[in-house]
Amino acid sequence: MNVNSSEIMAVKQIELPKTKSDRLNERQQNLVKSFTDEMEILKDLDHEHIVQYIGFEKTDEAINIFLEYVNGGSIGTCLRIYGAFKEPVVRSFTRQILLGLQYLHNRGILHRDIKADNILVDEEGYCKISDFGISKKSEHLAYDHSSNMSLQGTIFWMAPEVFNSTKGYSAKVDIWSLGCVVLEMFAGERPWNNLTDLAAMFKLGSEKKAPPIREDIIMSSDARNFLDQCFIIEPNNRPTAEQLLQHPFAQENPNFHFKEYISIPGRT
Template sequence: MDASDQLTTEKEYQKLHEEVDLLKTLKHVNIVTYLGTCLEDNILSIFMEFVPGGSISSIIHRFGPLTEIVFCKYTKQILEGVAYLHSNGVVHRDIKGNNVMLMPSGVVKLIDFGCARRLAWASLSGTHSEMLKSVHGTPYWMAPEVINESGYGRKSDIWSVGCTVFEMATGKPPLASMDRIAAMFYIGAHRGLMPSLPDRFSGAAADFVHACLTRYVDF
């Protein structure tokens, strides 16, 4: 941390402290495990479980898009991790191929909780959820309500899961041919329909992605 600017250092430390406090509470096979921290002089080290298989994005970059049978197995595990987070009142806010890591055994781990926040829900149904209104995440995987800052909760993660499945299936997230800013405007537009999976994939896979990338009236 920058020791020359105390205010900046304190803000940086506070942000890291919030992430660590959140990580301490998460224990699930599909969530990367927090091991501990060490503060020495101005260096804060965060120790995490080692996930040697690399990210889904790095695997796609090396070997190309995944087959449907493979990305279905990964998607199931991603959803189990997301379901665990949501049941504990946590929204990840940055689900994408780069933040999904793979163990040699084939177990998937969600990583990078720098954008994650805990919501104080009045009910687990999410109908009385505390809504977050700041832009976090990566444009191609962002839900419309995130871009529009209209307030969002668990559903924004589901949108990002759909984008990640699209990425695993085709090698790139939806709208990757667009400039990042143009993609944000498109996603944020109420009439902007998201692309579908190509016809070579099963109807079930296409329907799943379509369901994830559907705008609902309460967005």
């Protein structure tokens, strides 16, 4: 809690290496770099669908990042508790995530780890993109292909072109990952749920396949077409966040009330 404002905050902390050998350890160095990179990206962001950076504190022992507290947990947590979402909920969350991605991409930022566990949601159904630990600021426009990219992300949500990272990729990888989150919300389980990491890597990297949609999943033709757009294999042909915001599936429904579908108890 912020003692000056009584505001409840979330705190992300990383302990700093204590010994000389720890300081020379490459893994430790990468962890600290990822943490400080996340802080550098977050501090310049201000959008209703991105978790708000509040400040940081560095001591001899640790670095703390203070963030907006979102009291409903993540979409991933909700899926594990409540199961698959009804389509109106999926539509609402999808539009909000797209608005956040549009903001990021307009600023040349690739998130690179969009998945249900990295989308926070409050008890009113408002979504916030979080966890910018492997995000990257593009040297060019976000949708311009860049060769200065490494293999980053969580395998089951990664786009095929990431596995060819020597050739580079663009923010279109976030669009593919969004499709995976939409499928995740409809199915109540992660994409490629029946495959191991290695098997999914083969499907994506070698066969360039989109995650399958189970036959028992009920969704509208708009939803299926939206997924088809997200899962276009050729990234240059895959739509941008701005373009997908015009898709019928992503339109705002003024009659939608989140609590009619899911009741998330507020956590303190």
